[in-house]
Amino acid sequence: MIYTVTLNPSIDYIVRLDELKTGITNRTTSEEYYIGGKGINVSCVLAELGIKSTALGFVAGFTGEAIEKGLKNPKITADFITLKSGISRINIKIKAGEETEINCQGPHIDEEELLNLFDKIDNIQSGDTLIIAGNIPNTLPDDVYERIIEKLDGKDVRIVVDATKKLLVNSLKYKPFLIKPNRQELSEIFDTTVKTESDVVKYAQELQKMGAKNVLVSLGGDGALLVDEFGKVHKEGVIKGHKVLNTVGSGDSMVAGFVAGCIDKNDYAYALKLGSACGNATAFLNGLATKDKIDELLAQF
Ligand SMILES: Nc1ncnc2c1ncn2[C@@H]1O[C@H](COP(=O)(O)OP(=O)(O)OP(=O)(O)O)[C@@H](O)[C@H]1O
Numbered sequence: 340m341i342y343t344v345t346l347n348p349s350i351d352y353i354v355r356l357d358e359l360k361t362g363i364t365n366r367t368t369s370e371e372y373y374i375g376g377k378g379i380n381v382s383c384v385l386a387e388l389g390i391k392s393t394a395l396g397f398v399a400g401f402t403g404e405a406i407e408k409g410l411k412n413p414k415i416t417a418d419f420i421t422l423k424s425g426i427s428r429i430n431i432k433i434k435a436g437e438e439t440e441i442n443c444q445g446p447h448i449d450e451e452e453l454l455n456l457f458d459k460i461d462n463i464q465s466g467d468t469l470i471i472a473g474n475i476p477n478t479l480p481d482d483v484y485e486r487i488i489e490k491l492d493g494k495d496v497r498i499v500v501d502a503t504k505k506l507l508v509n510s511l512k513y514k515p516f517l518i519k520p521n522r523q524e525l526s527e528i529f530d531t532t533v534k535t536e537s538d539v540v541k542y543a544q545e546l547q548k549m550g551a552k553n554v555l556v557s558l559g560g561d562g563a564l565l566v567d568e569f570g571k572v573h574k575e576g577v578i579k580g581h582k583v584l585n586t587v588g589s590g591d592s593m594v595a596g597f598v599a600g601c602i603d604k605n606d607y608a609y610a611l612k613l614g615s616a617c618g619n620a621t622a623f624l625n626g627l628a629t630k631d632k633i634d635e636l637l638a639q640f
């Protein structure tokens with residue numbers, strides 16, 4: 340079984356404007372909303388690929404109810420813990436030429452609620468895959484991902500971590516199967532500006548020295564680069580000629596496709612292609628990648 344963990348799910352409120360001006364009232368030209376949070380997005384794209392997963396995490400309030408309702412899918416078992424107070428966050432994604440995101444803090448999670456999640460983590464067995472993705476509310480300690488991974492000690496679980504800074508770095512000692520920083524996250528970790536392809540390879544290799552097995556660096560419209568556990572470097576670009584509609588969740592779609600590719604063929608080059616097709620599919624659609632779009636694009640990689 341594949342488990343995804345989203346500690347801080349969201350409703351993604353996408354607002355489109357011709358231009359964003361600060362200090363005045365702006366009016367949208369259109370708006371959409373989707374359920375989101377990185378682990379949830381991974382579960383949704385896995386479902387499109389025909390792969391079942393269990394989505395773990397926390398929800399709260401009316402937005403939490405909407406998230407659970409929106410996740411009704413025969414391929415997804417939603418097994419969230421409902422928090423005593425607060426509401427699951429609403430993240431604002433402003434599309435006004437440039438993309439500006441406002442990701443909110445999310446509800447408070449207390450120690451008892453966290454322990455309830457740990458009980459669910461105890462059900463994960465050898466042979467399972469655990470995908471932990473996204474940020475945490477600032478009321479949770481930075482070691483929460485480590486504490487989740489520690490629970491699996493002694494079990495042969497494939498661990499995937501997609502998170503920023505300390506949350507990611509602190510998990511490396513547990514030798515995760517896959518991490519997927521984007522260019523900005525890679526730059527932040529090493530307090531530098533990652534510009535060239537050789538920079539990407541160099542810092543991906545540093546992350547391997549720190550414990551990661553496979554490092555997949557997503558580069559937005561420039562595609563993605565994988566340094567696999569055997570030291571081989573793989574690269575995929577993006578398919579040209581499509582209009583980019585919405586890149587929110589393209590990284591999560593890539594994670595879903597990569598994991599699905601590993602399960603399907605146990606071949607990293609193929610996994611990167613499927614991951615890229617999923618990432619591109621999300622970028623070229625409103626909402627997340629669909630099976631039809633993924634298939635159409637995979638044939639072109
Ligand atoms: N503008 C784009 N055109 C085509 N493909 C794209 C574009 N942006 C992203 N993608 C695809 O999606 C993949 C992941 O994108 P990106 O690097 O933006 O991930 P991310 O920053 O983790 O995104 P998010 O956090 O929103 O999920 C890219 O490697 C690429 O395959």
Ligand SMILES: O=P(O)(O)OC[C@@]1(O)O[C@H](CO)[C@@H](O)[C@@H]1O
Pocket residue numbers: 347349350351374375376377380430442443472473474475587588589590591
């Ligand atoms: O604040 P985090 O957890 O880092 O990111 C949350 C988020 O931006 O990630 C997804 C896209 O990857 C969105 O669905 C969601 O709003």
